Amino acid sequence: MTASHSVDTKQPLLQIRDLRKFFPITAGVFNKTVGHVRAVDDVSFDVFEGETLGLVGESGCGKTTTSRCILRAVDPTSGQILFRRKNDEIVDLAKLTREELQPLRAEIQMIFQDPFGSLNPRMTLFDNVGEPLLVNGMTNRAERTDRVADLLKLVGLRPEFMHRFPHAFSGGQRQRIGIARALSTNPRLVVADEPVSALDVSVQAQVLNLLLELQKRLGLTFLFVAHDLSVVRHISDRVAVMYVGQLVELAPTKTLFSRPRHPYTSALMRAVPVPDPRIPVGEVTLKGEVPSPANPPTGCYFHPRCRFATDRCKVEAPALREPTPGHFVRCHFADELDLTTAF
Amino acid sequence: MTAPLLSVRDLHVTFGLDEGSVRAVDGVSFDVLPGQVVGIVGESGCGKSVTMRSILQLVDEPGRIKQGEILYRMPGVDGQPETVVDLTKLAKRGPQMRAIRGAEIALIPQEPMAAFSPVHTVGDQIIEAIQLHHRQWRPDGSGLSRAEAREIVVDLFRDVGISMPDQRVDAYSWQLSGGLRQRAMIAMALSCKPRLLIADEPTTAIDVTTQAQVLALLRELQRKYGTAIIFITHDLGVIAQMANSVVVMYLGRVAEQGPVDAIFHAPKHPYTRALLRSIPSIVGQTQVALPTIAGTLPHPFNRPSGCPYHPRCDERKGPECAARVPSLKPVDQGQSVSCFLHHDSSDTQ
Numbered sequence: 004m005t006a007s008h009s010v011d012t013k014q015p016l017l018q019i020r021d022l023r024k025f026f027p028i029t030a031g032v033f034n035k036t037v038g039h040v041r042a043v044d045d046v047s048f049d050v051f052e053g054e055t056l057g058l059v060g061e062s063g064c065g066k067t068t069t070s071r072c073i074l075r076a077v078d079p080t081s082g083q084i085l086f087r088r089k090n091d092e093i094v095d096l097a098k099l100t101r102e103e104l105q106p107l108r109a110e111i112q113m114i115f116q117d118p119f120g121s122l123n124p125r126m127t128l129f130d131n132v133g134e135p136l137l138v139n140g141m142t143n144r145a146e147r148t149d150r151v152a153d154l155l156k157l158v159g160l161r162p163e164f165m166h167r168f169p170h171a172f173s174g175g176q177r178q179r180i181g182i183a184r185a186l187s188t189n190p191r192l193v194v195a196d197e198p199v200s201a202l203d204v205s206v207q208a209q210v211l212n213l214l215l216e217l218q219k220r221l222g223l224t225f226l227f228v229a230h231d232l233s234v235v236r237h238i239s240d241r242v243a244v245m246y247v248g249q250l251v252e253l254a255p256t257k258t259l260f261s262r263p264r265h266p267y268t269s270a271l272m273r274a275v276p277v278p279d280p281r282i283p284v285g286e287v288t289l290k291g292e293v294p295s296p297a298n299p300p301t302g303c304y305f306h307p308r309c310r311f312a313t314d315r316c317k318v319e320a321p322a323l324r325e326p327t328p329g330h331f332v333r334c335h336f337a338d339e340l341d342l343t344t345a346f
Numbered sequence: 347m348t349a350p351l352l353s354v355r356d357l358h359v360t361f362g363l364d365e366g367s368v369r370a371v372d373g374v375s376f377d378v379l380p381g382q383v384v385g386i387v388g389e390s391g392c393g394k395s396v397t398m399r400s401i402l403q404l405v406d407e408p409g410r411i412k413q414g415e416i417l418y419r420m421p422g423v424d425g426q427p428e429t430v431v432d433l434t435k436l437a438k439r440g441p442q443m444r445a446i447r448g449a450e451i452a453l454i455p456q457e458p459m460a461a462f463s464p465v466h467t468v469g470d471q472i473i474e475a476i477q478l479h480h481r482q483w484r485p486d487g488s489g490l491s492r493a494e495a496r497e498i499v500v501d502l503f504r505d506v507g508i509s510m511p512d513q514r515v516d517a518y519s520w521q522l523s524g525g526l527r528q529r530a531m532i533a534m535a536l537s538c539k540p541r542l543l544i545a546d547e548p549t550t551a552i553d554v555t556t557q558a559q560v561l562a563l564l565r566e567l568q569r570k571y572g573t574a575i576i577f578i579t580h581d582l583g584v585i586a587q588m589a590n591s592v593v594v595m596y597l598g599r600v601a602e603q604g605p606v607d608a609i610f611h612a613p614k615h616p617y618t619r620a621l622l623r624s625i626p627s628i629v630g631q632t633q634v635a636l637p638t639i640a641g642t643l644p645h646p647f648n649r650p651s652g653c654p655y656h657p658r659c660d661e662r663k664g665p666e667c668a669a670r671v672p673s674l675k676p677v678d679q680g681q682s683v684s685c686f687l688h689h690d691s692s693d694t695q
Contacts, residue, residue: 061553062524173642174390203389203580208624208636215633230553237626238633256632274558275628276583280606284587287562289555292523 022082044248057239109188116197118177175206350377357414372598385589393598449479452540462519469515525556597654604681
């Protein structure tokens with residue numbers, strides 16, 4: 004269970020190319036398709052080995068659908084999801100059949116948001132954490148017991164807890180159990196969908212520390228989906244921002260927070276309440292509502308809410324560009340706007 | 347000094363269960379001044395919601411108010427002087443409590459989806475409340491017609507920033523987006539001109555950008571109508587933006603209370619200090635271990651002796667922490683703390 008921490012190698016573990024997921028809207032007796040919800044609409048990004056990529060955005064922006072496509076919990080409409088296996092073979096997860104995906108499941112695991120709903124209440128910790136091992140061929144019970152004990156110790160729980168049921172544990176402890184289960188198959192990529200949003204602040208800090216420590220020890224790669232910007236900033240190496248199914252900005256964490264280039268990113272950061280009463284409350288810069296992904300606006304999807312929108316934004320959809328190396332942005336005026344925030 | 351609008355005095359609420367009784371609220375005291383925003387922070391299980399439900403007399407069985415007073419200053423009707431009523435003495439379903447609930451003290455619940463009935467339009471639900479509490483609009487006692495009440499709802503919707511208010515009145519809650527639904531909920535809470543508003547995690551279920559809009563709206567309405575607000579949240583950022591004073595709760599007791607600036611810049615209780623340290627900041631250093639609070643929240647049947655926080659406390663003073671319960675004592679201008687570090691260990695309860 005040892006792997007070196009290798010951020011510097013900068014080899015992409017996961018490459019997402021032009022990913023789209025449209026859900027049909029049906030109506031009438033014959034369920035005729037009358038439109039599509041463009042939940043994920045042309046998303047491309049890389050996740051490098053050993054890094055944490057944060058994925059943020061408001062509800063309905065497609066961040067969860069993107070992560071579910073990677074796990075093939077939903078089948079993408081089009082696009083490629085290239086994953087580099089242990090033996091450096093590159094496979095396109097979007098094209099594989101259920102049977103072909105089976106051996107890959109061990110390498111990509113997930114941590115869920117709800118620590119109460121994601122554990123089977125009728126199974127002991129041993130069964131909950133050990134089931135992925137059983138599915139992946141570890142049929143010897145004694146061997147599985149040893150492995151589950153190791154995993155529980157790894158996430159800071161006592162191995163004696165193994166024969167208890169999930170109801171005996173607090174929210175933070177259950178989230179640790181969920182993490183132990185995700186790590187049971189020695190995954191290389193862990194998709195964490197809002198793993199700390201259901202937890203109290205003091206428990207949240209404990210779980211974030213655990214994730215950081217596990218990453219260092221096991222060389223894990225995280226795709227960290229969350230809506231809390233201060234949490235994402237704390238844990239991520241790079242951050243991707245989504246809006247109405249599209250990636251609008253992606254940059255190293257420090258750059259994104261000190262010099263955002265997309266007006267949406269900047270507005271999102273200003274909306275975060277700062278825990279200091281001496282910092283005056285800024286005016287609300289983002290008015291109105293997120294448009295429906297079933298009926299997105301023309302041109303740039305953000306133009307109806309953008310303070311800087313021009314006539315060009317209303318008709319011409321901007322492409323994702325890379326104005327400085329490693330900093331991607333989808334805005335016509337990314338080079339001209341000064342969005343330097345107070346942070 | 348202005349007299350408090352609401353004064354909670356040594357409130358104890360217990361839940362008698364088969365396994366034993368749980369002391370959900372264990373001696374809580376705080377005041378709410380007219381027009382003031384009081385923020386209540388604490389982690390799950392600290393008793394903040396039970397305290398609020400006690401104020402409205404909505405504590406469900408087997409919960410019971412064992413001890414304490416909740417004094418509410420009622421306005422004088424028809425030139426009569428103000429009276430102070432103890433809400434804990436009123437019958438839960440009695441006419442007095444029903445006249446206060448919704449009209450004098452209103453609640454914004456956490457989950458607006460669950461709070462509205464899905465089979466009635468949002469307008470109908472608010473019209474019903476306005477017609478029921480018509481005295482809030484017509485002190486002379488003459489009733490309000492449906493059409494008149496509907497006019498009030500349309501105006502309220504406009505006030506809380508709902509576009510096309512005359513059409514949205516006839517919408518069902520499931521036809522509205524999260525932000526609109528929360529605005530409609532605020533309109534409903536304000537519909538009977540309450541003098542005290544209890545907002546129980548009103549922005550927890552919504553996105554940051556919508557949250558910023560809702561918080562700005564609450565601040566504006568608070569200024570406009572002078573409503574006092576008790577704001578319950580676990581988000582310290584929201585507290586810093588909204589509250590004038592803060593009450594920090596831990597295991598059913600007040601650990602510390604004081605003006606918002608003192609709580610954030612000169613916290614006295616080790617729990618407040620630890621809580622403030624454990625949040626990842628939007629300006630701090632990234633990818634380092636955050637300071638955490640040792641251990642976990644004790645099980646309600648297994649309350650520690652003495653100060654409830656002492657087993658997790660990193661600034662424990664000595665054996666008195668485990669032996670006696672510190673009482674809430676003033677330490678500074680308007681700031682009180684229940685901790686032996688700040689007052690003599692003979693001040694126990």
